[in-house]
Amino acid sequence: MSVLSALLDAARSGSVRVVDLTTPLQASTPILELPEPFGQTARFELEEISRYDDRGPAWYWNNIRTGEHTGTHLDAPNHWITGRDGLDVAQAPMSTLVAPVAVIDMTAQVEADADHLLQIGDVRAWEAEHGPLPDGGWLLLRTGWAARGEDEAAFANADENGPHTPGVAPDCARWLARETPVAGLGVETVGTDAGQAPNLEPAFPCHSELMGAGKWGLTSLRNLDALPATGAVLVVCPLPIVGGSGSPARVLALVEA
Template sequence: MHRPSTTSAPVADLLSALASGAVDVVDMTAPLSSATPVLPLPDGMAPIPRFQLEELARYDERGETSYQNGIHTGEHVGTHFDAPCHWVTGVEHGDVSQVPPARLVAPVAVIDRTEQVAADPDHLLTVEDLEEWQAEHGPLPRGWLFYRTGWASRSHDQDLFLNADEQGPHTPGLTAECARWLAEETRVLGLGVETVGTDAGQAFTFEPAFPVHHHLLGAGKYGLTQLQQMSQLPTTGAAVIVAPLPIVGGSGSPARVVALVPRTNGAVL
């Protein structure tokens, strides 16, 4: 098998930028523990189990030199990846183990609506918002769209994060038409959000219900949730690496998500 004797120029350039600090690696992943917020699902949908560790050995009679645990979790807990088969509309597009690796490393565009969400937690992103974004920044990439809302600041507290009352959760998301447009009219691979799920808190009342799941997963695209440090990303020009477990038959997986962010004058953009 032929192996190149030297690192190819594009990879060498990236390694040089990482080594010099010209590119920063930003961890966008929420810590995963039994305290990680979990979305309560409507009646008729099976509940999502919380993350739990089961201690198997801790330098004791069960293994004097080792510490190890079993893990018990739902696929859709914490910072996690939604595969197309998570929704009935996306069954034919495969499970998380079938996602092409090339789609797990991609450019990212960021749309910021933190001010609007601070004024209205039920704020919904519209087609017009994204058309205005494109008029200023160019077409959405064949990569990820990250929807910055500031909601990650609530992730330390289940009640603040879910923001629920007798009407259900109140968290930002997309209109049903925006979800359809993003799925059918753009090249994006998927949507990343800071909230507990890719849909708005009140999306169970939309038509169709949970339209981001319905349209994006139905189009063979993906979802990422509970992202952190979105403020560290520029509007364009960064890339993300998404690393879900390749669970055979899995509808999703907890994921480690890191962004490669260029520096300007020694500061992350």
């Protein structure tokens, strides 16, 4: 039996589960909102072209309008100024789009502190238990934040000081970008950086460090609680937008039962 036939049989039998990690795209899907005077991304919109009517008697279809960074999406290196000469989303390597994952569970810490930041020591402790981070793979941060995904206010968790969402400490972002073999970082929040990232030193360390190192980001992931710490395979399917800085993506995980 070929490898692909074996994989199909495993998926059909349930010995390999396909887990959807994607936030559905709709008008209510939470988006990143920047303070004035910065430009804003568009919310997801469906514009009906026809629906079995005079505009098209036998078919239903829509135009869509959305930003590249809406819902579950892939950040390309050229999304940030530090990676401005890097790859665009259409150039994402297949070895990055289909790759192994490591999942670090920060749920308990985030329940106690919404502004919790991943530290180098946390990753070192994870490696001591589970082995090294996967070469060319993804580091996914499970925080429990996806449970807020149907409530935009709870998902943003903002007050007069801005959003309060978990993320990665600046020195840890630098270390992940420069000294680990991972190809990218995935999170359950609206962006790879913490809500208070503008106040960190440097500001927006995940975007600056990871994209400056040619690495990738995934955001607004769901169902990370269905993944083991190691052993799953991520399948990321962005639109190949030529020159694009990112794209909404369907993200799946293959997990052995």
